[in-house]
Amino acid sequence: MNFDQFSGASKYITSPELKSIVNVSIALQRPLLVKGEPGTGKTLLAHAISEALEKPLLVWNVKSTSKAIDGCYTYDTVQRLNDSRFGSKKRNVDNVEDYITLGKLGQAFTTKEQVVLLIDEIDKADPEFPNDLLQELDIMEFYVNELQKTIKAVHRPIVIITSNNEKELPDAFLRRCVFHYINFPDKELMREIVHVHFPDIKEKILENCLQQFYLLRMVKQVRKKPSTSELIDWIGVLLKAGLSEEDIEQKIPFLGTLIKKEVDLNYLKHYRKDIFESVKEK
Template sequence: MSFHSTENYIVSAELALAVNAAITLEKPLLLKGEPGTGKTRLAEELAQSLGTDLIQWHIKSTTKAQHGLYEYDAVSRLRDSQLGSDKVHDIANYIKPGKLWQAFSAERRPVLLIDEIDKADIEFPNDLLHELDRMSFYVHETGQQVSAAQRPIVLITSNNEKELPDAFLRRCFFHYIRFPDADTLRQIVAVHFPQIRQQLLSTALEVFFELRELPGLKKKPSTSELLDWLKLLLAEQIPAEVLQQKQQQGGLMPMFGALLKNEQDVQLVEKLAFLAKRQGR
């Protein structure tokens, strides 16, 4: 079992090595990196390339570890008892399996994505230590022990909003996805826009990297935002010459809303352009 770049997804040699190492070690792969670097997409492509199912658990601030195991619907059971339903005699009718349970009971080895784990409470990773380590858990309401027939391939993503506990980190194989260089971005763009003119792409990448390197930028544009921007440039048929002209003059680039996502960064680019013009007089 080996993973590498696919027709729709370009991975670096380092990332491919990390995925394959985690699969071999049967440890969760903890992925960190800037938003928009393809962490979530990796799980989708990995499942597709292995011909298996993808089970996605998207974490929110209110998510508890118990939600991934199962939930007991006591309200429905109370309602059914008031209505005289025969279902109430079997408590299993009110147990809803969570994403971990689904992964443990899958017929073939699935890919389990625990997406943005750092959004949850600080105790959330610790509460999953036993289940991810032993790949089993106990259902107290029914007395059932749920164990994985085969260990799922677990991918965990984090945007570094919170520090993760050391005990949790020890159980993971870690990889930080570095932002792609220009050559890798060219390969990524070629997957999505194979007919793009190289002059437009070269100029767009220059503008894009200049923007990312601006000091004081609150949110650097990501790979996904670059693709959105290029899609708009192509849709509006904006030629490379227009981009070059704006690059030389400074200020906001065409369709800047795809790259700049808050008013502070828009004002920063405008201010720097104004100062550059003043100094040029």
């Protein structure tokens, strides 16, 4: 197959399965829908693909108020009305195109070179949002009513879509995507990830950090389990504080770096010793 192949990036550790599905998505020219726990690197995957393939990255951060049309273009009727009343040196009121601004999808379509387009957290938007993107992502074009013109993609972008499973995505949308679920890294893969960020970390310190981290994740009562990004932050703080291997082995310093809910923090502060003893026994 003649297409750009993704084989990983300098600071993004990928499993063979993830590399394979990225390349399947590129080869089929289908969007890649990525799901997984928060902090497993869904968003960073698009950055890694951009870096590895040396292609520009465009990021569309989806919000609860986002509409599919916003990703294509927006028409500033208010500005045009103000300019018609008060005048403007920058725009020609009679030229509608001066008031059309392309969104991230529109930019991806009109860029002269192929880009990586990240549609981040698509499940935050209205349930109809994915369906409203079906045609644009399928045939790679959209119609601008105000200009009575169709904008077609110069190059089909590499589209990465992330979801945190907050809402179910419609079947019609799913049929048009390639799918991958990023499993939470096991201890060995996590060791590789940490080494990318802290290549000089002492093995004993790393082992103690991983031991405490995975023990925390095993506590059923913890509602928000610490993620990979929080582990990296925690280790960074520990190294800057110059704590010894014994300090990390006997307790969990700076617990608020790992635990982000008050109820979890209070639970662990009061019952941590007993909890960890029971977890270790299992």
